[in-house]
Amino acid sequence: MTEFEGIVPALGRALDKRGYTELTQVQKAVLELEPAGADALVSAQTGSGKTVAFGIALAPTLLDGGERFDRAAAPLGLAVAPTRELALQVKRELEWLYAETGAVIASCVGGMDIRTERRALERGAHIVVGTPGRLCDHIRRHALDMSDLRAVVLDEADEMLDLGFREDLEFILDAAPAERRTLMFSATVSRTIANLAKNYQRDAVRITTAAEQKQHVDIDYRGFLAVPQERENAIINVLRYYEARNALVFCNTRATVNHLTARFNNRGFSVVALSGELSQSERTHALQAMRDGRARVCVATDVAARGIDLPNLELVVHADLPTNTETLLHRSGRTGRAGRKGVSALIVAPNGRRRAERLLxxxxVRLEWGSPPSAEEVLRRDDERLMADPNLDDPIQENETEFVEALLAKHGAEQVAAAFVRLHRGKLSAPEDVTEVTIFDSGNAREERKPRREDFDQSTWFSLSVGRKQNAEPRWLIPLLCRAGELTKSEIGAIKMQQDETYVELDATCVQRFLSTIGPEALLERSIRVVQLDGVPEFAPRNGPKPFGAKRRPVGKPHRKGGGGEWRDDAKPWAKKDGKPKFGKPAGGKKKPRKKPD
Structure with a gap:
């Protein structure tokens, strides 16, 4: 049995049963508070074990020297968290940590039945965990008795202030007894956090763990540069390349969450969505699907950036750049927890790299930039995983021997192996083609830019039977050519739009493949006909000369009394005087009124 010095024995046994062999830095720091039982302002990284830290720190205060709690009555401890998910997670952590103390723990969170919570409070609870808004409701309705409260914990205090809960927090702290213990946990300590601590804590001890000074060593940060129109393809390839047991894809808006969820679902991923527009029941079911393996990818807004603890979360993808460093760290901190390794991948457009580097x-946080995994790299990684499958090393069981021999006798080893590979690959989503982005050293002002198409050594021109009249645009013509003709973007050169047709330059090395793919009828989608040209076509200028007789504006406007500006030859005067053109104002025009004499 492992001994944890300074911890209440009942909690020490719970840690031992949970498999703890050593405490984290923040957990050790709260045990070494001087004086013991003092208020504390703790800044520690996400995933560093803060919930267990304040659990073991509060135990002596709540138990008051005893081994077990007496009958539950008015709450002795209160923990406040910014989101429903985090509050419920804190409750789960405290339940196993205080299991041997007989503690009754209640939750008060938005989105749940308030009548059920009120009945739980009436029956009595030793510790209450809740969100600011719902706790304020119970206090105002006199359902939550704060008179016996010995300690208050504000978890993720910076996030609660960012979400606009300052007034609610002040109301809760004002309702608590003055002679209480107050612990504040925050990823960063801003001026507003410091002011809140100054007003509601007494001689608080400032704790900064060493982990706050450096990036989380269990998280491998990766930066992938993708052209904007291929962002979704890049995310798909990243998900396929890592094949994580659980992956979180973060977006900045609900609309993007819904779009990516639909796209991933169509591509065969087991995916759930998580955003603020969902009810509490829907959010709970989504997280449960991730935990029990029914879903492997969760697309979420930043509402999920705090408080979600998925044991098998191995990959975090930032589909949109986070707005600040705190959000970046909290998003990434969902993985690489409790000694497990994780990957945090940023999908960035080339012109957004400088902003991303400032954020990092x-x-x-330090990382190396690269292009998203290509389709070939994804397929190669699939083969490596298949070769390392432990089922291939397990001995044949007795109940399998007879059928294995029959299978080999009928089809042969090679055919059986081929069928096995086909079955394995058939379960996986096909990777996407992505453009490789040239990576430059960021240096001073140099940025990555989309690889420019160089002039081909030899090229062939084709005519497409669609032009400006048919609203033809390169942004949909290029993907059309790639799909229908099995081309890559690097094999497509110049595109010249005409009124009724479009000229496209292709690399000579891909011409035969292109022609054989589109077939003898040479038709693309939308009934677009393709014609191979000899040589370089003559391009009509986009803005050609205006037709004869068109109105032309004067180059400059002359003054009324001559001088200043010139007129084109075809400009027509409005009148003549003494046989000479007159360009002034026509007679009968409005005149300025004379100034009356004083």
């Missing part, structure tokens, strides 16, 4: 520099 402020967060003290």
């Amino acid at each position: 520099r402020d967060a003290k």
Whole structure:
């Protein structure tokens, strides 16, 4: 049995049963508070074990020297968290940590039945965990008795202030007894956090763990540069390349969450969505699907960035760049927890790299930039995983021997192996083609830019029977050519739009493949006909000369009394005087009124 010095024995046994062999830095720090039982302002990284830290720190205060709690009555401890998910997670953590103390733990969170919570409070609870808004409702309705409260914990205090809960927090702290213990946990300590601590804590001890000074060593940060129109393809390839047991894809808006969820679902991923527009029941079911393996990918807004603890979360993908360093760290902190390794991947457009690097520099995170995994790399990684499958090393069981021999006798080893490979690959989503982005050293002002199509050594021109009249645009013509003709973007050169047709330049090395793919009728989608040309076509200028007789504006406007500007030859005067053109104002025009004499 492992001994944890300074911890209440009942909690020490719970940690031992949970498999703890050593405490984290923040857990050790709260045990070494001087004086013991003092208020504390703790800044520690996400995933560093803060919930267990304040659980073991509060135990002596709540138990008051005893081994077990007496009958539950008015709450002795209160923990406040910014989101429903985090509050419910804190409750689960405290339940196993305080299991041997007989503690009754109640939750008060938005989105749940308030009548059920009120009945739980009436029956009595030793510790209450809740969100600011719902706790304020119970206090105002006199359902939550704060008179016996010995300690209050504010978890993720910076996030609660960012979400606009300052007034609610002040109301809760004002309702608590003055002679209480107050612990604040925050990823960063801003001026507003410091002011809140100054007003509601007494001689608080400031704790900063060493982990706050450096990036989380269990998280491998990766930066992938993708052209904007291929962002979704890049995310799909990243998900396929890592094949994580659980993956979180973060977006900045609900609309993007819904779009990506639909796209991933169509591509065969087991995916769920998580955003603020969902009810509490829907959000709970989505997280449960991730935990029990029914879903492997969760697309979420930042509502999920705090408080979600998925044991098998191995990959975090930032589909949209986070707005600040705190959000970046909290998003990434969903993985790489409790000693497990994880990957945090940023999908960034080339012109957004400089902003991303500023964000990473402020967060003290370092990474190397690269292109998203190509389709070939994804397929190669699939083969590597298949070769390393432990089922291939397991001995044949007795109940399998007879059928294995019959299978080999009928089809042969090679055919059986081929069928096995086909079955394995058939379960996986096909990877996407992505453009490789040239990576430059960011240096001073140099940025990545989309690889420019160089002039081909030899090229062939084709005519497409669609032009400006038919609203033809390169942005949908290029994908059309790639799909229908099995081309890559690098094999497509110049595109010249005409009124009724479009000229497209292709690399000579792909011409035969292109022609054989589109077939003898040479038709693309939308009934677009393709014609191969000899040589370079003559291009009509986009803005050609205006037709004869068109009105032309004067180059400059002359003054009324001559001088200043010139007129074109075809400009027509409005009148003549003494045989000479007159360009002034026509007679009968409005005149300015004379100024009356004083």
